[in-house]
Amino acid sequence: MGCVESMNYEILLRDQSFKECREYVRQHFKEYIDVQPGFKVFDVHLIGLPPIAIGLEGDFIVFPYTKPCHGTFLLRMEDTAEAARLRTFKK
Amino acid sequence: MSGEPKTSPGSALLVLGCPQVPVQTSIALYLINRLKKSGFVPVVAGNKAANTLLVIADPDRHYLGEVMDLDRAVAMISDKKRDFDRCFVFIHNDAGISYAATMGAISRAKVFTLVYGEHYDDLVKQIDFPCTIIAAKAVHNPLPLKKALDEVTPWAA
Numbered sequence: 001m002g003c004v005e006s007m008n009y010e011i012l013l014r015d016q017s018f019k020e021c022r023e024y025v026r027q028h029f030k031e032y033i034d035v036q037p038g039f040k041v042f043d044v045h046l047i048g049l050p051p052i053a054i055g056l057e058g059d060f061i062v063f064p065y066t067k068p069c070h071g072t073f074l075l076r077m078e079d080t081a082e083a084a085r086l087r088t089f090k091k
Numbered sequence: 092m093s094g095e096p097k098t099s100p101g102s103a104l105l106v107l108g109c110p111q112v113p114v115q116t117s118i119a120l121y122l123i124n125r126l127k128k129s130g131f132v133p134v135v136a137g138n139k140a141a142n143t144l145l146v147i148a149d150p151d152r153h154y155l156g157e158v159m160d161l162d163r164a165v166a167m168i169s170d171k172k173r174d175f176d177r178c179f180v181f182i183h184n185d186a187g188i189s190y191a192a193t194m195g196a197i198s199r200a201k202v203f204t205l206v207y208g209e210h211y212d213d214l215v216k217q218i219d220f221p222c223t224i225i226a227a228k229a230v231h232n233p234l235p236l237k238k239a240l241d242e243v244t245p246w247a248a
Contacts, residue, residue: 017185037193038169045162045169049192049220068138068161069109071186 003043004065004075012062013074021064021074022053029055029062033089042082048072059083099130101176104164104200106190107137107145108181112208114233115181116144121237122179122205122246123154129246132156134175136164161190168197175200177245180222183208188217195220203245207236 013021025032034051046052047066055062059080066072103126105119123133134157135145142158149155167173178200180191187206195202206214206226215226225243227235 018189036196038165038197040169045165047165047186047193048189050196066186066189068107068141068186068190069111071184072189 004077007042007077010076011073012076013072015071016074018048018064018066018072021072022048022051024074025053025055025062025064029057031056031090032062033086033091035089041086042077042079054086056083056086061086099132101131103131103133103177103179104175104194104198105133105135105137106161106164106178106180106194107135107141108183108187108190109138110141110144112183113231114207114229114236115141115183116148117233118205118207118229118236118240119145119181120148120154121233122240123156125240125246127154127156131177131246134159134164136161165193165197168194174198177201177203179203179205179245182206182214183211184214185217188214191218191222192220195222203243205236205240 013024032053032055034053036050037048038045041063048064059078060076061083062076064072065075126133136159138161145155178194178198180194182204191204202222204222204224207229209230211226211228215224225239227239229236
């Protein structure tokens, strides 16, 4: 279990395919970055088909979180420092 | 042991999926056996349930070697602390596809995808990244997937 699971998070999507989660981020968030699998958000190395879209909305971060038995969740979490760090990866 | 290679062809990581489809544990033990006979050092990475099914089935570790948590394996490979020569990803749902694509992206290993379950053909259509696909409609009976594995012989050097 990563610390993500002990933090406050909102589940935006569940029981969706990874690709559906990626499209949701691209369609619903004006600001997003594309990263490669293994990219670290909080303490989680992201799982998914490249590219993986991470949405940014103020201090909120929206990212896919995949578990073998439960599929991919799209999580929304608030963290000022992590959002600022992720914005440094914008091209 | 006689008949086994004197030098190891390398290491092999088995990435287990959710163990809800019964053939996974059986095929994993079979694959580990074939890999070991070919000189590979197999390492298993799965969630707690998938790993425990294997550990309980092989208490004296005749087949199993190192077993690790899946998240830890992804972290170590992503951080370039460890890697493998071959990687076998067990797939019976969308999450399995995501893990296989991830392994293809973060590891230098040659990736083999073992696709099974009721909807294996739909899953195969979603695989659009480089890998060797080994697929069969296998849920309770492991023989169709064993046959597909034997045809590919991924344990060959």
